[in-house]
Every structure is written in structure tokens, then in C-alpha cells.
Amino acid sequence: MNREPIPRLPVFGWQSFDGARASSTPCLLSLPGLHYSTSGRAAILLALETLGVGPGDTVLLPSYHCPTMVAPAANLGARVAFYPLDEHGTPQLHWLQQQDLTGVRVLLAAHFFGLPQPMARIRAWCNERRIALIEDCAHALFGRSGDRPIGTWGDVAIASLTKFLPVPEGGCLVVNRGLALPARVPALAACGLGPQLRAAMDIIEVGAVQGRLTGFNGLISGSLGLLRYLRSGGSRFVDTLGGTAEIPAPAAPLSSAERAIDSALAHRRLSAASRWLGRVMPRERIVARRRQHYERLARGLSGHTGLRPLRPHLPADCAPYVFPLWVDQPDPGYVDLRRRMPVFRWDRMWPEVPSLPGDHGRRWSHHVLQLACHQDMSDADIDNFVAALVDLYNL
Ligand SMILES: Cc1ncc(COP(=O)(O)O)c(C=O)c1O
Numbered sequence: 001m002n003r004e005p006i007p008r009l010p011v012f013g014w015q016s017f018d019g020a021r022a023s024s025t026p027c028l029l030s031l032p033g034l035h036y037s038t039s040g041r042a043a044i045l046l047a048l049e050t051l052g053v054g055p056g057d058t059v060l061l062p063s064y065h066c067p068t069m070v071a072p073a074a075n076l077g078a079r080v081a082f083y084p085l086d087e088h089g090t091p092q093l094h095w096l097q098q099q100d101l102t103g104v105r106v107l108l109a110a111h112f113f114g115l116p117q118p119m120a121r122i123r124a125w126c127n128e129r130r131i132a133l134i135e136d137c138a139h140a141l142f143g144r145s146g147d148r149p150i151g152t153w154g155d156v157a158i159a160s161l162t163k164f165l166p167v168p169e170g171g172c173l174v175v176n177r178g179l180a181l182p183a184r185v186p187a188l189a190a191c192g193l194g195p196q197l198r199a200a201m202d203i204i205e206v207g208a209v210q211g212r213l214t215g216f217n218g219l220i221s222g223s224l225g226l227l228r229y230l231r232s233g234g235s236r237f238v239d240t241l242g243g244t245a246e247i248p249a250p251a252a253p254l255s256s257a258e259r260a261i262d263s264a265l266a267h268r269r270l271s272a273a274s275r276w277l278g279r280v281m282p283r284e285r286i287v288a289r290r291r292q293h294y295e296r297l298a299r300g301l302s303g304h305t306g307l308r309p310l311r312p313h314l315p316a317d318c319a320p321y322v323f324p325l326w327v328d329q330p331d332p333g334y335v336d337l338r339r340r341m342p343v344f345r346w347d348r349m350w351p352e353v354p355s356l357p358g359d360h361g362r363r364w365s366h367h368v369l370q371l372a373c374h375q376d377m378s379d380a381d382i383d384n385f386v387a388a389l390v391d392l393y394n395l
Pocket of ligand 1: 039040041042066068069110136138139159160161162170171
């Protein structure tokens with residue numbers, strides 16, 4: 001059944017267990033050195049701690065980012081500095097090497113949208129300067145860059161589970177190169193009974209509310225809904241998925257919550273239900289359906305004026321997180337579109353991002369819309385999405 005609104009993130013249901021367990025495209029969750037965390041941003045914090053980053057150190061970050069990529073370094077007291085990106089989202093290394101790199105300890109590079117970046121070049125650049133590399137795979141749980149799986153290039157790699165699996169929380173870090181984790185990482189605080197139950201309930205409730213648990217939808221959504229109403233009222237996860245959560249205005253300054261990181265949560269173990277799904281959920285379907293949706297979006301959104309696919313050709317050996325769409329004039333239509341459709345824009349920049357020569361990242365923050373293309377959307381969802389975008393933006 002096709003329900004409105006289209007879910008922004010994957011949804012648990014019987015379909016989650018279709019297809020082959022292993023994917024032909026490498027998955028970060030199969031790598032040695034894997035540690036689960038409560039989120040991608042928690043994993044960045046743990047990665048920085050693993051690398052021993054603190055006050056006096058500088059962390060280099062891309063000009064195109066969301067605040068969750070920056071907050072961990074800033075909250076550890078490190079200086080954050082931003083580097084420009086070329087038209088493919090690759091760090092402009094020639095610009096970086098003209099800068100004073102004194103105090104730079106870490107460079108974070110991201111596989112934006114789930115499309116692999118040329119990591120060999122970035123790795124070599126970091127090696128030459130003894131700068132540690134955090135490979136941000138939050139958008140890229142699957143893939144290969146050059147001859148190696150994604151997640152094996154960084155000294156540490158991080159990922160975000162909620163973007164690929166139907167879980168309310170979850171991330172992971174992969175520690176490569178024989179680095180020792182600081183004592184506290186393996187000894188993350190236990191996940192108490194409350195968060196364990198909430199996570200399990202969230203997973204099942206979203207599936208039932210979205211009609212994906214045929215035979216049990218009414219029973220589950222009714223009884224869990226009643227339970228929540230009697231106890232605390234509402235699941236943030238269900239709201240976020242449906243797109244009813246509050247959206248800050250692009251021009252509004254970052255709130256203290258957006259700049260902060262919950263250190264206790266970041267040092268807590270991931271709930272068993274989310275870890276279990278990370279282990280057992282079949283992976284091939286995730287890769288195959290995301291690739292099909294990406295290609296369908298590319299076909300539907302090509303050949304118009306006022307909008308164009310940023311990367312029309314999907315590289316082999318990856319599973320996209322979103323489809324990046326360039327829009328000439330995204331406003332004022334975007335805010336209303338965001339309410340109706342599973343679209344995101346990284347317009348919440350960290351305050352100190354400078355205007356850098358030849359940088360594409362800052363322009364993307366305004367013009368690039370990230371369109372969901374996850375495995376639990378249907379072909380009809382994709383077609384409705386295309387129709388809404390063309391209707392709004394085709395000049
Ligand atoms: C590139 C990138 N890195 C890190 C994160 C943080 O991940 P999480 O939302 O799981 O905290 C995000 C979140 O959107 C992201 O897009």
C-alpha cells in the first residue's frame with residue numbers, strides 16, 4: 001500500500017528480510033575493526049578520541065556539511081577549519097597544500113550522497129603530511145573506492161545506520177591501521193532497559209504505522225500508540241520519518257542543540273535491536289533498490305530547465321544514500337516541498353565557514369537538494385516525487 005507522506009528513511013517490515021543476506025558490493029558492517037555506536041556523530045566523536053584530538057589541534061572539514069559533522073570536533077575543544085570542494089565533492093588538495101597546516105591533526109573526507117570519492121589520492125596526501133584521515137561513510141554504508149572497500153581508507157571510518165537500515169538510532173566506527181582504541185571505547189556504557197525497549201518499539205511501530213507488517217499493522221500501531229500516549233506521548237522517530245518534525249529556517253543561526261553533542265549518549269552502547277538488524281538484515285536488496293531508484297530519478301529529472309541531476313551517472317559498486325539534484329532557484333518552494341516529500345538540504349552551515357575560491361560546497365548548501373531513494377520507497381513514490389519536483393522547479 002502506498003501511503004502519504006513518503007517515508008524519509010527506511011521502514012521496517014516483512015520486506016526487510018527479502019533477498020540475499022550478503023551484498024555483491026562490500027558493506028562497511030562486514031569489516032574487521034567494527035564498533036557500533038549510537039549515531040554517526042557519536043562515531044565521529046569516538047573516532048576523534050581514538051586519534052587523541054583535543055584543544056590546540058585543528059580538524060579540517062568540508063565546506064559542504066551538516067552541523068553533526070562539525071560538532072564533535074568543536075566540542076572536544078579542537079579548532080575547526082573548512083576546505084573547498086571541487087565539482088565532484090572531492091577535497092581541493094592543491095588549495096589545502098598552499099595553507100599553513102601547523103596544528104592540523106585530522107582531515108575528514110566524506111563520500112557525499114553515497115558516491116565514492118577517490119580515496120587513494122586523499123590517503124596519499126594525508127600520509128605525506130602525517131595527518132590522520134577520518135573517512136566519513138555516513139552516506140556510504142556500501143561501496144568500493146579504487147581497489148578497496150569503502151571504510152578501509154581512513155585511519156578510522158564512520159557510518160550512520162539510520163540512513164540505510166530501519167533503525168531509530170545507530171552508527172559505527174571502523175578502526176583501521178592497528179590503532180588502539182582508547183580504553184573507554186570498548187567499555188561504552190550499557191544501554192539500559194528503557195532505551196532497549198524504546199528502540200525495539202520504535203522499529204516495530206514505524207513498520208506498522210507505514211502498513212509494512214501485513215496482518216499485524218492495526219494491532220501493533222494501536223497498542224503501541226496507546227502505550228506511548230499513556231506514558232510519554234509520541235515517538236520522535238515516527239515523527240521524523242513522516243516529516244512532521246520541526247524544520248529550522250535556513251537563515252536562522254544554529255541553535256545550541258545543533259552545536260552540541262550528547263557526550264553520555266555518544267559513549268553508550270547501541271541498543272540490541274539496532275545491532276541485531278545491522279547483523280542479520282539482508283543487504284543485497286538495499287543496494288539493488290537504491291540503485292534502481294537513483295537511476296529512475298536520473299531519468300525523470302533529466303532534460304528540464306531550472307533543475308538537473310548533479311551526478312546523473314551512478315558509479316558501479318556503490319549504494320546511494322540520496323540523489324543530489326541541482327535546482328537553480330530552490331526558494332521559496334523548498335520549505336513547502338520539504339513538508340510533502342523526503343527531501344533534505346544542508347543549509348545549516350557551521351558559522352565560521354569562509355567563502356573560498358572555486359569552492360562548490362557553499363553553493364551546494366543552497367542549490368543542491370538531497371532526494372531520498374531508499375529501499376522502502378516504491379516506484380510510484382519515485383514517480384510522484386519526480387512529478388512534484390518538475391511541477392515546482394521546471395521553468
Ligand atoms: C556526512 C555525514 N556525516 C555524519 C553524519 C552524522 O550521522 P548521524 O545522523 O547518524 O549522527 C551525517 C548525518 O546526516 C552525515 O550526513
